Amino acid sequence: MRDYKKLEVWRKSHELNMFVYSNILPKFPKSEQFDLHSQTKRAAYSIPLNIVEGSGRFTEKDFAHFLDMALGSTHELEYCCLLFKDLLYIEQELYINTNQLINEVKAMLIGLIKILRK
Secondary structure, three states: OOOHHHOHHHHHHHHHHHHHHHHHHHHOOHHHOOOHHHHHHHHHHHHHHHHHHHHOOOOHHHHHHHHHHHHHHHHHHHHHHHHHHHOOOOOHHHHHHHHHHHHHHHHHHHHHHHHHHO
8 A cells, every 4th residue: 555645647647736726717608517527527637536546455456446447537537638628618827727737737647647557
């Protein structure tokens, strides 16, 4: 078992989650409150939650499995942000900043998964 709070990838994913909650979700129109808004929120908090759950597992294989799920949620969030931009819910600059955070988390997850699978 690992202390997830010591993992840089968890810290970065938590930062991403907080960024989405503070900067992206408030921009949604009321008409999206129960659809795209909800899906985006779940994708954002699923990333750190899967890292936390995997950290509590005893094997590297199990931990890598949960990191895979976190990576899937990261890709989902990436698409949601592209969609928001294209629907004009967020401006280009916010999209670029969000995408930068997402790419950092993706790279960290991929790197850790590779290490665990060696």
